[in-house]
Amino acid sequence: MSILVVAEHDNDSIKPPTLVGVAAAAAIGGDIEVLVAGAGCAAAGEAAAKIAGVSKVLVADNAAYEHFLAENIAALVAEIGGNYSHILTVTTTSGKNYMPRVAALLDVAQISDISGVVSEDTFERPIYAGNAIATVQSSDAIKVITVRGTAFDPVAAEGGSATVENLDIVKDLGISKWDKADIVKLERPELTSASIIISGGRGMQNGENFALLESVADKLGAAIGASRAAVDAGFVPNDMQVGQTGKIVAPDLYIAVGISGAIQHLAGMKDSKVIVAINKDEDAPIFQVADYGLVADLFKAVPELDSML
């Protein structure tokens, strides 16, 4: 078997999700090749060659691949895809964008967001926002897969010595163009990548009171989230929403403040390693998933927590 992992990179270096992709490929087992597509991406190609367990790196260096437009990247991956038993990348917004396009061009199914490898054709993946785990078996000759970023431990970025081969394939479909990116320089980490999250619910009573959480978040280096109830009540904007219809998160520490624990919220955060709940209602469902529960008035408990950090 031969597995192609499509790298995430910034042209100069390899981004961490690539190492997770290689880890999943190693779990499947076989010869692992990495595709680095970009513009001026030779350095990223060199970096990919050092990843542990990689036998060959393919570098497609062309202006057509500069902004990773799905149309061009998918055409490139599909063109070389017939050589592999598996094509995979990590479930990032980039991978989610182009990979289904690759699968359709190859007339095969995609298996999205796998959380486990059972065998070369059988995989586990969360469905219903993680409320169930499906074990699925693919009958396609080429398995196109995206890998849940938190499900595999990344392989070492150093230690390998793969050969590097330049690909002279240019796919510029000319039906889409990149205009600009606004990458937010957040004062706090992003919800989906933060190792600590503190979220507020309807119990916060209004948007101004989220300032209480901000102070704690600043001390912990945490991201701030909210329940759908808090969003629907107009306290905070929708992009802060954690839950089945918002962001799915799995930080090391999740602190739920004034959140009752509606199903749709739990679906978005219950894979967190440690969950803390602060709520004055001792019957709140959030306590059933919390490792540490504190039955208290949040307007007393949060400032006290703040002062102790």
Added chain:
Amino acid sequence: MKVLVTAKRVVDYNVNVRVLSDNSGVDLNNVKMSVNPFDEIAIEEAVRLKEAGTADEVVVVSIGPASAAEQIRTALALGADRGILVETDEDVQPLGIAKVLKAIVEKEAPGLVITGKQAIDGDNSQTGQMLAALTGMPQATFASEVVINDGSATVTREIDGGLETITVNLPAVITTDLRLNEPRYASLPNIMKAKKKPMDKYTPADLGVDVTPRVKTLKVTPPPERQAGIIVESVEQLVDKLKNEAKVIS
């Protein structure tokens, strides 16, 4: 311009999904079904384009059992003009759905297709991208803002770490993210009017599409249960536990 939108029938987002004891799937008996929330955002966007005079017709498609007609009626009540139900009891997977949609696109020749970025049952996030690939259309996924120009659409996309703006030639496929809009509620008069709006019915075979699943679900299991935790007595004890027991803060 004609806009084609999708309305997948899914378990309502407020339902606590239960895995069947024989591990064959999740329990769908007597469970509230709704339009996939991301499709609702797609329908809303299309209706707004019509209200703004940019679109002249909104056609809604659903692929599923006969009861998916309910989701089409919901979309019609929200302002879509016409429905197409592609009826099948098969567990149609994203590639099959994309092939059915391709056949509908060939029939209807829409100027724009808008779908949800994913359905909240399978969480696949594939259908829009696959439809774009099969029809040779460009795609703009995870849209948080859509501006229609002459022959193109400028779309702001939600990407990891921020936003990206791209311009795609029309016709194109756009998939919706949460921030694109806030869907309206259907008014009673509009629900009544929706009952009189036309709905065509086909089967995948009528459209010449093979929707045989390529992926077999061997079993469905509940996720690992969380161990019941403890109730701490004070903030001081909480901080101590987090520092010294869980070791998640320093």
